[in-house]
Amino acid sequence: MTLDEALQLLKDKGFKYTGKREEIIRICAKEKRYLSAKDIMERMKENYPTLSFDTVYRNLSTFVELGILEETELEGEGKYRLTCTTHGHHHHVICTGCGKTTTLASCPMTVIPQIPTDFTVTGHKFEVYGTCKECS
Amino acid sequence: MTLDEALQLLKDKGFKYTGKREEIIRICAKEKRYLSAKDIMERMKENYPTLSFDTVYRNLSTFVELGILEETELEGEGKYRLTCTTHGHHHHVICTGCGKTTTLASCPMTVIPQIPTDFTVTGHKFEVYGTCKECS
DNA sequence: ATTCGTAATCGTACTTATTCTGATTTGCCA
DNA sequence: TGGCAAATCAGAATAAGTACGATTACGAAT
Numbered sequence: 001m002t003l004d005e006a007l008q009l010l011k012d013k014g015f016k017y018t019g020k021r022e023e024i025i026r027i028c029a030k031e032k033r034y035l036s037a038k039d040i041m042e043r044m045k046e047n048y049p050t051l052s053f054d055t056v057y058r059n060l061s062t063f064v065e066l067g068i069l070e071e072t073e074l075e076g077e078g079k080y081r082l083t084c085t086t087h088g089h090h091h092h093v094i095c096t097g098c099g100k101t102t103t104l105a106s107c108p109m110t111v112i113p114q115i116p117t118d119f120t121v122t123g124h125k126f127e128v129y130g131t132c133k134e135c136s
Numbered sequence: 137m138t139l140d141e142a143l144q145l146l147k148d149k150g151f152k153y154t155g156k157r158e159e160i161i162r163i164c165a166k167e168k169r170y171l172s173a174k175d176i177m178e179r180m181k182e183n184y185p186t187l188s189f190d191t192v193y194r195n196l197s198t199f200v201e202l203g204i205l206e207e208t209e210l211e212g213e214g215k216y217r218l219t220c221t222t223h224g225h226h227h228h229v230i231c232t233g234c235g236k237t238t239t240l241a242s243c244p245m246t247v248i249p250q251i252p253t254d255f256t257v258t259g260h261k262f263e264v265y266g267t268c269k270e271c272s
Numbered sequence: 273a274t275t276c277g278t279a280a281t282c283g284t285a286c287t288t289a290t291t292c293t294g295a296t297t298t299g300c301c302a
Numbered sequence: 303t304g305g306c307a308a309a310t311c312a313g314a315a316t317a318a319g320t321a322c323g324a325t326t327a328c329g330a331a332t
Contacts (some may be wrong), residue, residue, distance in 0.1 A: 016299050016308060037289080041171055047172055052311045054318080057290065059309090072208035073209050077289060093255050102252045108244030116238045119229050126262045130255035152279060152328050173318080188282045193319065195280090212290080213318060281326070286303085290316080297310070302303100 001083045003029050006068045013066060024059055025082070028069060034079035035098035072127065074099075083125060084099040097135030104128065137219045138167045142204045156184060160195055161218070163208060164205060170215035170235035208263065210235075229264040233271030240264065 006025045006026060012054075023091040027043050028035065041056050054110065060080055063069040069080045070115075084090070108126050115121055142161045148154065163179050164171060174239060177192050196216055199205040205216045208230075221224070227244075228237040244262050251257055 004249065012263070018299075027140055047220060050311075052313090053289095054291080054312085055310055069173065072312065073212070076209070076316080085255060093252060093257070095255065096258065102255065104248060105250070106248060108248070109264075111247050112240060112244070112264075115266075116229060117237065118269050119264075120272055121229070121233065121264055121266040125265070125267045127260065128245075128248075128251060128255075129259045129261070130251075130257040133254050136186055154280065154328075156281080186282075189318095190283085190285090190320080190322095191281055277310085277329100277332085280325105282324085284323100285321085287320070288332100289306080292315070296307085296332095298306105299308080300306095302305095 001029075001085050003070060005065075006082075009066055009068060012131045015062070016082055020044070020051070020055055023047060024056065025068065026080045028080060030102055032081075034077055034081045034094060034101065035075065035110075036071060036077050036099075038077075040080070040098075057110075072125070093130055093134055096129050097131055097134035100132050104121070137165075137204060137221050142199075142218075145202055145204060149196070153183050156180070157190055157195055158184060160192065160200070161204065164216060164218045167235055168217075169215045170208060170210065170230060170237065172213050172215055174213075176216070177262070208261070227262045227264070229266055231268035231271055232265050233267055237268075 003022070007017070007022060009022065010035075015021075023044055024040060025035070027040055037053065037056050037060060040060075041051060041053055041110055044051050051108070060069065060071075060078070064071045064080070067083055072079050074094070078136045081099075081101065084103065087105075090106055091104045093104060094101050099120060104126075109124055137156070138252075139161055142165075143153070143158060146157065151157075159180055160176060163176055173189065173196060177187060177189055178239050180187050180192070196205065196207075196214070200207045200216070201217055206216050206219045210230070211232070217235075217237065220239065223239060223241075225243055227240045229240060230237050240262075245260055
């Protein structure tokens with residue numbers, strides 16, 4: 001997903017354009033890594049010194065609902081990154097130091113033998129954790 | 137892992153025997169599901185009405201370190217269940233309603249094509265989420 | 273059995289992430 | 303350009319988890 005695609009999606013869905021929304025997406029688009037709400041707020045403080053964290057949290061969940069961002073829960077806090085649409089559905093290797101990610105080619109759901117039939121499957125999570133070169 | 141194995145492990149590692157420790161493990165051993173710290177405290181209030189949550193949290197992390205319990209982070213809180221040692225390393229289908237689990241036969245790490253070489257892998261998480269019969 | 277050191281627990285205060293609320297501001301459409 | 307709903311603000315509230323000083327109790331040594 002690109003910045004422009006995300007802004008277009010917001011417009012299509014009837015959400016208003018605000019500079020803060022653009023900047024949140026811009027920040028996420030700039031880095032191939034998961035960021036926490038705090039990380040994002042910090043980066044925004046320069047342009048929006050009076051930013052309220054309510055704004056960040058609210059927009060982050062909006063973006064997740066719209067599929068602009070993907071969310072994961074790591075080390076007790078929510079982390080966010082721009083949805084990668086380039087390679088279809090896939091998973092990530094995540095650096096536990098800095099949140100940096102790389103893409104894994106396949107999804108285990110296609111190769112897992114059988115899911116018990118007494119569960120209605122609603123989702124799945126597959127993440128590989130590690131330390132990237134810079135962090136080790 | 138059984139209750140007795142867990143208690144033996146505690147003894148071997150030089151931890152003291154306490155009724156609270158036994159009860160935490162007993163509670164987890166009784167259910168094939170992930171429980172939150174709060175769930176566990178609630179179940180203990182009957183026998184230990186003055187229980188401090190510090191005790192529960194501290195013991196839960198001790199047990200995770202010792203491999204007696206496995207932990208996952210779900211819906212903003214830590215969830216715990218007795219480590220299943222019967223089938224070796226494996227993963228779970230988890231009911232998002234009640235935490236109930238069933239076992240998945242294989243681990244995706246064995247079938248995932250290639251992990252990028254610029255990451256030192258430290259761990260992974262594979263969970264399938266769904267709704268069990270009772271919760272749907 | 274009694275003593276004693278240390279680990280475990282208690283009670284409570286604190287931290288941190290996140291959500292809520294009511295008042296104010298601001299996009300955007302007519 | 304006026305008005306309304308959406309967005310933001312500021313700060314209070316919630317909730318999970320951690321820290322800490324004081325007390326209790328396990329279990330080893332006597």
